[in-house]
Amino acid sequence: MLGLNAKDSRFMLIVVALTLLTPFILNPFPADSALAQFNAGYPALMQRFAIYGLMAIGFNILFGLTGYLSFGHAAFLGVGSYASVWMFKLLSMNVIPALIAATLVSGVFALAIGYVSLRRSGIYFSILTLAFAEMCYRLAYSVLTPITNGETGLQITLSDPRILDGAPTSSSLPTPGFFGLKMNAAHTIDIAGWSFTFSVGYYFCAVIALIGFYLSLRIFRSPFGMMLRAVKSNQQRMNYTGLNSRPYTLAAFVISGMYAGLAGGLLAAMDPLAGAERMQWTASGEVVLMTIVGGVGTLMGPVLGAGFIKYCENIFSKINESVLHSWFSFLPDGVEDVVTWIFARFVGEGWHLTLGVMFMLIVTFLPGGLVEGGKRLAARRKKKSDADAAKHPAE
Amino acid sequence: MGILEVKGVHKRFGGLQALGNVNLSVKENTVHAIIGPNGAGKSTLLNCLVGKLIPDSGSVMFDGQSVLGRKPHEINQMGISRVFQTPEIFTDLTVIENVMIPCFAKRDGAFRLHGIESVQDEKGIIEQAEQMLADVNMLDKRNMHAGSMSRGDKRRLEMAMCLVQEPKLLLLDEPTAGMARADTNNTIDLLKEIKEKRDITMAIIEHDMHVVFSLAERITVLAQGTPLVEETPENIKGHPKVREAYLGEAQV
Ligand SMILES: Nc1ncnc2c1ncn2[C@@H]1O[C@H](COP(=O)(O)OP(=O)(O)OP(=O)(O)O)[C@@H](O)[C@H]1O
Ligand SMILES: [Mg+2]
Numbered sequence A: 001m002l003g004l005n006a007k008d009s010r011f012m013l014i015v016v017a018l019t020l021l022t023p024f025i026l027n028p029f030p031a032d033s034a035l036a037q038f039n040a041g042y043p044a045l046m047q048r049f050a051i052y053g054l055m056a057i058g059f060n061i062l063f064g065l066t067g068y069l070s071f072g073h074a075a076f077l078g079v080g081s082y083a084s085v086w087m088f089k090l091l092s093m094n095v096i097p098a099l100i101a102a103t104l105v106s107g108v109f110a111l112a113i114g115y116v117s118l119r120r121s122g123i124y125f126s127i128l129t130l131a132f133a134e135m136c137y138r139l140a141y142s143v144l145t146p147i148t149n150g151e152t153g154l155q156i157t158l159s160d161p162r163i164l165d166g167a168p169t170s171s172s173l174p175t176p177g178f179f180g181l182k183m184n185a186a187h188t189i190d191i192a193g194w195s196f197t198f199s200v201g202y203y204f205c206a207v208i209a210l211i212g213f214y215l216s217l218r219i220f221r222s223p224f225g226m227m228l229r230a231v232k233s234n235q236q237r238m239n240y241t242g243l244n245s246r247p248y249t250l251a252a253f254v255i256s257g258m259y260a261g262l263a264g265g266l267l268a269a270m271d272p273l274a275g276a277e278r279m280q281w282t283a284s285g286e287v288v289l290m291t292i293v294g295g296v297g298t299l300m301g302p303v304l305g306a307g308f309i310k311y312c313e314n315i316f317s318k319i320n321e322s323v324l325h326s327w328f329s330f331l332p333d334g335v336e337d338v339v340t341w342i343f344a345r346f347v348g349e350g351w352h353l354t355l356g357v358m359f360m361l362i363v364t365f366l367p368g369g370l371v372e373g374g375k376r377l378a379a380r381r382k383k384k385s386d387a388d389a390a391k392h393p394a395e
Numbered sequence B: 001m002g003i004l005e006v007k008g009v010h011k012r013f014g015g016l017q018a019l020g021n022v023n024l025s026v027k028e029n030t031v032h033a034i035i036g037p038n039g040a041g042k043s044t045l046l047n048c049l050v051g052k053l054i055p056d057s058g059s060v061m062f063d064g065q066s067v068l069g070r071k072p073h074e075i076n077q078m079g080i081s082r083v084f085q086t087p088e089i090f091t092d093l094t095v096i097e098n099v100m101i102p103c104f105a106k107r108d109g110a111f112r113l114h115g116i117e118s119v120q121d122e123k124g125i126i127e128q129a130e131q132m133l134a135d136v137n138m139l140d141k142r143n144m145h146a147g148s149m150s151r152g153d154k155r156r157l158e159m160a161m162c163l164v165q166e167p168k169l170l171l172l173d174e175p176t177a178g179m180a181r182a183d184t185n186n187t188i189d190l191l192k193e194i195k196e197k198r199d200i201t202m203a204i205i206e207h208d209m210h211v212v213f214s215l216a217e218r219i220t221v222l223a224q225g226t227p228l229v230e231e232t233p234e235n236i237k238g239h240p241k242v243r244e245a246y247l248g249e250a251q252v
Helices: A006-020 A034-038 A043-066 A074-090 A095-117 A122-141 A200-221 A223-233 A235-239 A245-270 A281-294 A301-318 A321-327 A333-344 A348-365 A369-391 B042-050 B072-078 B095-108 B123-135 B151-163 B181-197 B209-215 B240-245
Strands: A186-191 A194-199 B004-013 B016-026 B031-035 B057-062 B080-083 B169-173 B201-205 B218-223 B226-231
Touching (some): A034 A301, A043 A200, A043 A223, A043 A301, A074 A095, A095 A245, A200 A245, A223 A235, A281 A301, A301 A348, A301 A369, A321 A333, B016 B042, B016 B218, B016 B226, B031 B209, B042 B057, B042 B201, B072 B080, B080 B151, B095 B123, B123 B151, B151 B169, B181 B209
Parallel strands (some): B031 B218
Antiparallel strands (some): B004 B016, B218 B226
16 A cells, blocks of 8 residues: 555554544543543644654654764754744745745755764764754844844734735734634534544644655665665665765755754644744754654654653643642641652653653663563563463363 | 786875885786785775775776775775675664665665665565575575674675675675684685676685685785785795795794
8 A cells, every 4th residue: 555565554554543533542531530631632732742743753764764863953843933934924824835845945954954964973963963953043043033033933913925815804813724724723522521622733733744654654664764774784884885875864864854844834834933942952852852762763653752752741841839739638738748849840840850750761771762662561461462372272 | 907906005004004015916807815914904905995095105996997086985886895804784784685785786876865665666676685695595594683693694694795796896805704614615615606607806815725725816915014926826835935924823
């Protein structure tokens, strides 16, 4: 199917099904139950899963396959956002030109940054990409203010030309849309105590992310993907085998940069606003964490990692001291205060501390990330069922 | 004129003169052995031929063209393949993938962006790689992780990767080092067979005299970075200069 073998087709179908059913899967708790705060099935969060998942999928093509660790991919995310918002301002609120511009412009940036950075490998490559991204971030705040609108961030206004859309018909700001479909349109279905929200924005992001996933699957299975793994494995042998590793790594860099740019474009399509903080090095570090937490070089890993980190960010940063007090109210007063104080360091603003601890645990005990964890569980279950079968041979 | 002409090559590492005025001519379709004691500069010479090192002075001509200043991948595309002293393979890839990569390099050149086609659909390449693995008796290891194999198998795999490119000149740096006797003999047979089947020139560095005398048609003795003699195997055995170079080493 679609150029995939039977096993990959099945895999792809499962991923499609899971993605389309996400509004159900991430909403396991009834809306008014105490656990509802652990639900993640609302549009803003699901969109972020899809968008950062897409970015991590692209990042994995570079980092997972070639082993080149870029610390500057947030620059492409930011460039993609700026390019989209400019399209919204100049051309149309339709997301298609915006996303095309985001992908192409970030591709050009990636070509330039990759061309220079890939002259070095290892830590020097990482530092170069970090330096370039930091430069983009600083420039966006200073000299490039006419393009980026500096600290305020680039926004759409009523007086923008939008030459394809014609004169504004209402006095409120327009919203991005896919031809007739508005990105912020949503429909809520209530079933028993549950409440499920289906939004155009999420499904649009999901479809783009699925296309991105499909392309990465094809790249993984292609001769090009094999060459990228060869780069990671033994670049010297590759060069003495008549292959020029440089254009291979550059192509991987540009492709992953375009994925990041497209993700940035989607962020802008969900909320037509672009700020320089999107390019900060912490944002670059985040996609590295996502890929490692999920499983470097695996197909599903980056998506799982992105979901995991964005979910934790959301849940842990929402919990505050009063929530903690209500949880620990069964404890004696003095103890409760101490326990609450300790836990409060790890939630809300301090959720990065939790992320740090989880990252350390995963890297130490599951070097292959969440995907390895899943594999180990599956292997254990298989062993157990094999053992059961051996115990009851007659059955 | 040989297919490979090395003239007046010098190479220094700091104060150490690794190669001093090396002249070497390898004739087409011959097996030319380069022998010499440890540290004689044999590997350094090969490095100068494949673009890993650039000689301080002198010229290296292959097939009528200079190789100096060319990148390793360009030199390989000219028709020179090299087996390294310590096996250089793609340890994270499977055995068949290791052999497929040189097939792609030969068919598609130094770079081609074939990112959407599936590897599985490359029937011609797969067949070619399998045939090569069969030739070196490794077809049973087809799907093994290359890094998990024994050193001898890694060497054989590396040889297969070079041979499958059908190079005009094959450079072998101690291809049987670390191999068991039986494997060494298999390697000799394999190289002889390749020699008979195809037009191929080989330059082989070897300490194992059994290998050298089984294969070589010409032998150059290198000592302290300078060629001492170039002779046929019959004439090299009792050569006084060779005995001198190897004094204290294994008896020739
Ligand atoms: N990159 C380098 N930097 C400095 N010195 C080097 C370098 N490569 C080789 N040498 C030195 O040059 C001399 C020749 O080394 P080379 O590896 O060519 O010897 P060889 O003939 O291949 O020996 P062996 O039989 O042990 O492989 C040695 O003294 C070695 O230490
Ligand atoms: Mg050597």
